[in-house]
Amino acid sequence: MKKDLLHIKREGLATADDLRGRLPDESTKKEGPYAVIECFEEIPCNPCVVSCRFDAILPFEDINDLPYVDFSKCTGCAVCARVCPGLAIFIVDESMQGEMGTIMLPYEYLPLPEKGEQVMARSRDGSELFPATVVRVLKGGKGKTALVSLEVPKESLQEVRAFSVIEDESPAFHSSETYDPDYESPVVCRCEGVDLNEIRDLIARGYKSVDEIKHRSRAGMGPCQGRSCRQIILNELARDAGVSLDEFEGGSFRPPASPISMDILAKGGEEDAENS
Ligand code: SF4
Ligand code: SF4
Structure with missing residues (x-):
């Protein structure tokens, strides 16, 4: 499973080839939500593996191993995405009827968007894709990252990997004036x-x-x-x-x-x- 990942270190972007083996087959996709792990840094890190109570992430032989999901065991519970320090885990659900699915993205800026809010969906390189609706927000805190679910056309579920709040002029950040000091x-x-x-x-x-x-x-x-x-x-x-x-x-x-x-x-x- 080991690939030459040197180009990611240089360019910072995963290619379609890098993502091969990180998605379930078409029939498994229809069964329920699943985790997509886009972790390519061979670093001593394993919270995803130890947090999964379904043993759905293949066991590491070495602490620097890269995580791969066993989709026959993954329930899409999102526990791994909450504890991943690299914000490298996304929960995709395309099991529902119709053209729309959802993607749950880690989000570390404040304030969090609200359910029903329109945000700008973005690709891996940060490019604007299209406005998308927030359908669920799981707050962060106590070592857990906040997760935000967006409703996205199924055909774009593997493209969207970030979002920005539309009202903000500088989409990567929220200004200190909007920062809520009471929030954890x-x-x-x-x-x-x-x-x-x-x-x-x-x-x-x-x-x-x-x-x-x-x-x-x-x-x-x-x-x-x-x-x-x-x-x-x-x-x-x-x-x-x-x-x-x-x-x-x-x-x-x-x-x-x-x-x-x-x-x-x-x-x-x-x-x-x-x-x-
Ligand atoms: S989403 Fe849940 S079941 Fe799937 S790999 Fe993550 S922790 Fe395990
Ligand atoms: S917790 Fe996140 S960064 Fe660490 S190995 Fe797992 S996917 Fe990679």
């Missing part, structure tokens, strides 16, 4: 237990780089080395600086760029880490 702050770095309020507080106090925030909060210093939280912190810093993400200077990203075994380190790097 979403977790940004699950490895070190750092939430969004803490990151925003540090930025407001004058810490203006990823490295400064990392050293003050430990966000990005856990086993995954910032693969999940770094982008969120960069987004917050760019928003605070009033520049686009492309214009914002990021902090340093220390090697190793991908996890490698102690065995390879002990041999002095004779082997390519990608082959480990």
